[in-house]
Amino acid sequence: MTALVRDYMTPNPFTISADAPISEAVRLMEEKQVRGLPVVDDKGKLVGLVSEADLIVREAPLEPPLYITFLGSIIYFESPESFHQHLKKTLGQQVQDVMTPNPHTINVDAPISEAARLMVNHHISRLPVLNDQGELVGIISRHDLLRALHAQEASA
Template identity: 85%
Template sequence: MTAVVRDYMTPNPYTIRADAPITEAIKLMEEKQVRGLPVLNSNGTLVGLVSEADLIVREAPLEPPLYITFLGSVIYFESPESFHQHLKKTLGQQVQDVMTPNPHTVSVDAPISEAARLMVTHHISRLPVLDHDGQLVGIISRHDLLRALHNN
């Protein structure tokens, strides 16, 4: 029998509203000892995921992208978009300002191998788990995948 996400996910994960203050996310993550929270809008729909990395970036020094000017044009060596994202996260006051929007998700009935593939492919540590109606029912982390490997 193939192990599925339902067997190893954490059901009913702690969540936070998109319009909540960042300080509330930090407090909840500290109190509950979790490294990420699914973010819900006012209708209870999953709109993002906020992680320790999203919050820590606020403390990293803000460095503008490298560029040169050539014949009156500006040529960037890296995307100015990443600088704008960092700036938004640094100055943001609400969870929606720092979260990763539209997170990758996995179905509750997906094989564990699908969750592992998504995490490896997208370099992420956790996935919100959705039921057949698209409602959040759990979260699965790398640690949960290790438990699945141990049990097989």
């Protein structure tokens, strides 16, 4: 029998609003011992995901992208866009300033293997889980996938 996301997800995850202060996200994540929070609008619709990595980047040194000038042109060795994203996260005051907008999601009835594929291919640690109406009903993490793998190994 194929294991489904619904069997291993955390239902009704803690959420935070996009306009909440970053300090609230830090407090909630620490208090609830979670590593990421779905970000919802005032109607409860998923608009982003804030993770430890999004918050930790604020503490990393801000380094402008390396470049050279050649014949009057600027040639960047790194994407200026990533510098702008880091700058925005460093200076941001609200969750919407640091969150990852439009995160990858998965349907509640998807197989666990699909969640694993998305996490591996996109280098992410958690996926908000949506029902057929697009409502947030849970969250599944890499730890949940390990529980599923352990259960499959134990039953084999």
